[in-house]
Amino acid sequence: MSGAPQRPLRADAARNRARLLDIATQEFTTRGVGVSTEEIARAAGVGVGTLFRHFPTKEALLQAVMVRRLETLAARTTRLAAESGPAGAFFDCFRLVVDQSAGKNEFTRALAAAGMDAHSALREPSAVIRDKLAELLAGAQRAGAVRPDLGLPELIALLTGTTAATEQLGTDPAARERVFEVVLDGLRPR
Amino acid sequence: MSGAPQRPLRADAARNRARLLDIATQEFTTRGVGVSTEEIARAAGVGVGTLFRHFPTKEALLQAVMVRRLETLAARTTRLAAESGPAGAFFDCFRLVVDQSAGKNEFTRALAAAGMDAHSALREPSAVIRDKLAELLAGAQRAGAVRPDLGLPELIALLTGTTAATEQLGTDPAARERVFEVVLDGLRPR
Amino acid sequence: MSGAPQRPLRADAARNRARLLDIATQEFTTRGVGVSTEEIARAAGVGVGTLFRHFPTKEALLQAVMVRRLETLAARTTRLAAESGPAGAFFDCFRLVVDQSAGKNEFTRALAAAGMDAHSALREPSAVIRDKLAELLAGAQRAGAVRPDLGLPELIALLTGTTAATEQLGTDPAARERVFEVVLDGLRPR
Amino acid sequence: MSGAPQRPLRADAARNRARLLDIATQEFTTRGVGVSTEEIARAAGVGVGTLFRHFPTKEALLQAVMVRRLETLAARTTRLAAESGPAGAFFDCFRLVVDQSAGKNEFTRALAAAGMDAHSALREPSAVIRDKLAELLAGAQRAGAVRPDLGLPELIALLTGTTAATEQLGTDPAARERVFEVVLDGLRPR
DNA sequence: CATGAATGAGGTTTCATTCAT
DNA sequence: CATGAATGAAACCTCATTCAT
Numbered sequence: 171m172s173g174a175p176q177r178p179l180r181a182d183a184a185r186n187r188a189r190l191l192d193i194a195t196q197e198f199t200t201r202g203v204g205v206s207t208e209e210i211a212r213a214a215g216v217g218v219g220t221l222f223r224h225f226p227t228k229e230a231l232l233q234a235v236m237v238r239r240l241e242t243l244a245a246r247t248t249r250l251a252a253e254s255g256p257a258g259a260f261f262d263c264f265r266l267v268v269d270q271s272a273g274k275n276e277f278t279r280a281l282a283a284a285g286m287d288a289h290s291a292l293r294e295p296s297a298v299i300r301d302k303l304a305e306l307l308a309g310a311q312r313a314g315a316v317r318p319d320l321g322l323p324e325l326i327a328l329l330t331g332t333t334a335a336t337e338q339l340g341t342d343p344a345a346r347e348r349v350f351e352v353v354l355d356g357l358r359p360r
Numbered sequence: 361m362s363g364a365p366q367r368p369l370r371a372d373a374a375r376n377r378a379r380l381l382d383i384a385t386q387e388f389t390t391r392g393v394g395v396s397t398e399e400i401a402r403a404a405g406v407g408v409g410t411l412f413r414h415f416p417t418k419e420a421l422l423q424a425v426m427v428r429r430l431e432t433l434a435a436r437t438t439r440l441a442a443e444s445g446p447a448g449a450f451f452d453c454f455r456l457v458v459d460q461s462a463g464k465n466e467f468t469r470a471l472a473a474a475g476m477d478a479h480s481a482l483r484e485p486s487a488v489i490r491d492k493l494a495e496l497l498a499g500a501q502r503a504g505a506v507r508p509d510l511g512l513p514e515l516i517a518l519l520t521g522t523t524a525a526t527e528q529l530g531t532d533p534a535a536r537e538r539v540f541e542v543v544l545d546g547l548r549p550r
Numbered sequence: 551m552s553g554a555p556q557r558p559l560r561a562d563a564a565r566n567r568a569r570l571l572d573i574a575t576q577e578f579t580t581r582g583v584g585v586s587t588e589e590i591a592r593a594a595g596v597g598v599g600t601l602f603r604h605f606p607t608k609e610a611l612l613q614a615v616m617v618r619r620l621e622t623l624a625a626r627t628t629r630l631a632a633e634s635g636p637a638g639a640f641f642d643c644f645r646l647v648v649d650q651s652a653g654k655n656e657f658t659r660a661l662a663a664a665g666m667d668a669h670s671a672l673r674e675p676s677a678v679i680r681d682k683l684a685e686l687l688a689g690a691q692r693a694g695a696v697r698p699d700l701g702l703p704e705l706i707a708l709l710t711g712t713t714a715a716t717e718q719l720g721t722d723p724a725a726r727e728r729v730f731e732v733v734l735d736g737l738r739p740r
Numbered sequence: 741m742s743g744a745p746q747r748p749l750r751a752d753a754a755r756n757r758a759r760l761l762d763i764a765t766q767e768f769t770t771r772g773v774g775v776s777t778e779e780i781a782r783a784a785g786v787g788v789g790t791l792f793r794h795f796p797t798k799e800a801l802l803q804a805v806m807v808r809r810l811e812t813l814a815a816r817t818t819r820l821a822a823e824s825g826p827a828g829a830f831f832d833c834f835r836l837v838v839d840q841s842a843g844k845n846e847f848t849r850a851l852a853a854a855g856m857d858a859h860s861a862l863r864e865p866s867a868v869i870r871d872k873l874a875e876l877l878a879g880a881q882r883a884g885a886v887r888p889d890l891g892l893p894e895l896i897a898l899l900t901g902t903t904a905a906t907e908q909l910g911t912d913p914a915a916r917e918r919v920f921e922v923v924l925d926g927l928r929p930r
Numbered sequence: 931c932a933t934g935a936a937t938g939a940g941g942t943t944t945c946a947t948t949c950a951t
Numbered sequence: 952c953a954t955g956a957a958t959g960a961a962a963c964c965t966c967a968t969t970c971a972t
Contacts, residue, residue, distance in 0.1 A: 183952075206945055208955095217954040218947085228946065320542070324535050327525040328542060335521025345514050352510070352518060356546025370972070373935060396962060407937045412964065414935095563931070586966055588934095597933040598968085608967065700922070704915050708922060711905030715897040725894050732890070732898060736926025750951070753956055776941060787958045792943065794956095 187224045190214045195235045203232065243270050244298040251302065256309035260316065261354055263306055264329065267299075268350075271333045300326075317359045328353060377414050380404045385425045393422065433460050434488040441496060447505035450496045451544055454519065457493075458540075461523045490516075507549045518543060567604045570594045575615045583612065623650050624678040631686055637695035640686045641734055644709065647679075648730075651713045680706075697739045708733060757794045760784045765805045773802065813840050814868040821876055827885035830876045831924055834899065837873075838920075841903045870896075887929045898923060 193214040197205045207228055211221040225231040246266060251259045300322065307325055310316040332353050339345045383404040387395045397418055401411040415421035436456055441449045490512065497515055500506040522543050529535045573594040577585045587608055591601045605611040626646055631639045680702065687705055690696040712733050719725045763784040767775045777798055781791040795801035816836055821829045870892065877895055880886040902923050909915045 180952080186953090207947085208945075211955095219949085219954050220952085222947065223952075226947095317542075320538060321535065323529060323532065324538050324542070327528045327535070327539055330528055331521035331523075331525030331539070331543075333521075334524040335517040338517045338520055339513060342513065345511065345517070348510060348514050349517055349521070352507075352514075352546035353543065354546070355550055356542035356544070360545055370933095370935070372971075376935085397964085398962080408964080409937050409966085410935075416964090418963070560931080566932090587968085588966075591934095599933050599970085600931080602968065603931075606968095697922075700918060701915065703909060703912065704918050704922075707905040707908040707915070707919055710908055711901035711903075711919070713901075714904040715901030718897040718900055719893060722893065725891065725897070728890060728894050729897055729901070732887075732894075732926035733923065734926070735930055736922035736924070740925055750954095750956070752950075756956085777943085778941080788943085789945085789958050790956075796943090798942070 183224075186214070186216055186220055190216065190221055190224060190231070191234060191238060194231050195239070198232065198235060207231075239270070240299055243267060244302060246270070247299060247302045247306075251306055256306070256313045257315035260306045260310035263303070264332075264354065264357075265350065267303075267329050268332045268336060271329070314359065316357050320357065328357075373414075376404070376406055376410055380406065380411055380414055380421070381424060381428060384421050385428070388422065388425060397421075429460070430489060433457060434492065436460070437489060437492045437496075441492065446496075446499035446503040450500035450506065453493070453496055454522075454544065454547075455540065457489075457519050458522045458526060461519065504549065506547050510547065518547075563604075566594070566596055566600055570596065570601055570604060570611070571614060571618060574611050575618070578612065578615060587611075619650070620679060623647060624682060626650070627679060627682045627686075631682065636686075636689035636693040640690035640696065643683070643686055644712075644734065644737075645730065647683075647709050648712045648716060651709070694739065696737050700737070708737075753794075756784070756786055756790055760786065760791055760794055760801070761804060761808060764801050765808070768802065768805060777801075809840070810869060813837060814872060816840070817869060817872045817876075821872065826876075826879035826883040830880035830886060833873070833876055834902075834924065834927075835920065837869075837899050838902045838906060841899065884929065886927050890927070898927075 190210070194210050197210055197213060207221055208218055210231075211218045214221070221231070225234060243266075247263050250262050250266060253259070254262060303325060304322050307316065307320070307322060311318050311320070332349065335349050336346045339349065380400070384400050387400055387403060397411055398408055400421075401408045404411070411421070415424060433456075437453050440452050440456060443449070444452055493515060494512050497506065497510070497512060501508050501510070522539065525539050526536045529539060570590070574590050577590055577593060587601055588598055590611075591598045594601070601611070605614060623646075627643050630642050630646060633639070634642055683705060684702050687696065687700070687702060691698050691700070712729065715729050715733075716726045719729060760780070764780050767780055767783060777791055778788055780801075781788045784791070791801070795804060813836075817833050820832050820836060823829070824832055873895060874892050877886065877890070877892060881888050881890070902919065905919050905923075906916045909919060
């Protein structure tokens with residue numbers, strides 16, 4: 171049920187695994203999911219065999235990258251929520267998730283296309299985020315900062331959509347800001 | 361300069377071409393751009409050779425699918441714009457474009473990834489849409505129905521984003537409606 | 551047994567056949583046997599179907615081109631042999647055959663590679679040349695102008711070889727001339 | 741700059757590479773450059789992937805075969821030149837090159853047809869041969885054994901041509917010998 | 931007869947994955 | 952455990968040949 175290793179990895183093995191994850195994240199994000207396993211292994215300075223020892227499948231690697239992203243996101247979300255009032259926390263987190271999710275759609279889609287239920291492997295880490303987001307949404311709604319009829323699914327869809335929108339505007343920060351304003355304004359009770 | 365064929369295609373050729381486009385649209389949309397040319401040809405009931413006679417490259421096929429979508433879209437946009445007042449036309453078109461664009465991101469992305477300037481082949485049909493949208497935006501802004509600081513790029517990004525968001529909500533019309541409300545509300549001057 | 555058409559071709563059909571042969575000769579010679587039937591047909595201004603009506607196979611077309619070359623060659627050889635004395639006729643013909651055979655190796659090889667006995671279809675026209683050459687060789691040997699131990703096969707091999715050699719020197723006429731001198735000198739009794 | 745592998749190949753890899761080269765040489769020579777990579781791989785007892793790991797392109801394989809032939813040739817030429825006097829060395833080498841060059845024309849032609857400068861990849865090994873031949877030619881000319889007006893290009897063309905001629909006479913050693921006599925005699929000062 | 935659209939086997943090449951070293 | 956050579960299915964595309972128009 172858990173992704174945690176059976177026994178603690180040897181030091182060098184752990185180093186290789188971490189390095190592979192880092193490189194894979196970077197390559198998948200910048201060059202798409204089409205990059206070959208061979209290239210990722212080479213960029214990480216290991217042989218393909220090592221890659222496949224740690225991740226039995228290319229898809230498993232994709233999954234692991236996703237999981238780590240979600241975990242990082244969950245951690246930062248938690249931290250942020252603790253620092254501001256309910257409304258501020260909600261809007262800050264919205265921005266944070268969007269900024270951190272660049273490229274995520276590609277992964278989700280790749281996993282989905284491979285016919286696998288995205289929820290099976292990502293259930294645990296994404297559940298953490300969902301819970302955080304639900305909590306933040308409820309808080310902001312109680313504080314009257316967000317329209318009360320909005321549900322969690324819509325919030326997540328809007329996060330995905332805003333990610334897509336801002337990705338398309340990569341080079342123009344002012345335009346990205348205006349897009350944020352539109353969506354965040356729209357979230358307020360009318 | 362024109363997309364129209366040099367001579368009228370023979371009856372069977374036209375049938376095959378149309379059928380290929382239909383099948384390709386469907387396959388690309390439902391299963392992603394990874395589907396093989398061979399499968400598309402088989403699904404269309406023709407040999408691969410026929411596919412490649414009509415579209416000399418897989419990318420050319422993708423392009424053709426895109427072009428047809430954009431043309432359909434442009435036609436409907438024009439019709440709608442004529443029927444309502446400036447504000448109504450703008451909001452109606454926004455919905456229309458989003459509804460018609462399901463799956464389009466995949467294509468745009470695929471074309472971009474293939475290193476081709478999306479504007480080269482799609483320039484004409486997409487320019488028509490851009491012009492329409494720019495016109496509608498200006499009209500709605502003049503009518504005070506849309507915040508005046510919004511530019512065309514942001515509008516297009518928001519269209520893309522809203523498409524992504526509603527795609528994720530496919531099964532729940534009420535939730536889709538709430539997403540639309542958020543974005544359309546956000547577009548109004550605050 | 552004969553390549554002559556069963557009945558006289560219609561005027562346009564004959565024109566097409568001739569044109570196809572001309573174009574095919576040119577394309578095969580300048581661009582190699584790799585040129586596609588489609589390209590040859592297009593260059594000849596007819597559809598592929600027409601090409602295949604006249605020549606049921608690409609190989610048949612190659613054959614026809616060869617045959618025509620050989621026939622032309624035979625005719626010129628005959629003419630030349632009548633005009634000079636035995637020695638002169640021999641050496642003139644040697645040069646003529648070499649000059650006219652540029653590119654011929656490609657064809658011979660293509661036919662051979664296709665697993666067909668080159669002699670089956672080319673037997674008749676090439677027999678004419680062989681006879682001419684045999685006659686010329688005998689005459690020149692009687693006149694003491696060519697070493698008496700040389701047989702017809704060696705003569706033909708030397709023709710092929712000299713063709714290959716001069717083809718490699720295409721751009722430099724003086725060098726070609728020196729190659730001719732070497733071979734023709736070598737043919738004389740030592 | 742060097743053709744030597746960066747690190748010593750693993751034992752099996754080296755075996756496969758050598759075997760591929762051997763088989764490719766044989767197949768290309770006996771059946772033409774048309775043989776498919778798949779067939780070569782199968783004949784060598786490896787998968788296609790292995791073939792393409794060693795030679796990233798069919799052309800690269802052709803090149804490698806050529807290079808090996810030329811290198812072998814250069815080595816033998818060097819040895820021979822050291823053993824005989826200037827005239828003997830020249831004539832011996834002429835025969836050696838011709839005997840070793842059977843089929844070489846096919847490769848050269850294939851490479852040329854593929855639009856690649858034959859000199860780019862083969863520059864080094866073929867330069868060695870050219871140098872050797874130039875040296876031998878000069879020596880034989882100084883010794884008065886070869887006509888003084890003959891240049892290196894003509895010599896090479898004659899080698900090519902004699903190769904073509906003797907190839908055609910494969911089954912009859914006496915005829916081949918007579919062809920050699922004609923050419924070698926022609927090379928002597930008249 | 932001419933046309934050119936359709937066919938599909940076959941060619942080259944890539945890449946996730948396995949396994950000998 | 953790490954390595955990277957080997958594998959072979961599958962992708963895209965070409966082209967000789969057939970046959971409906």
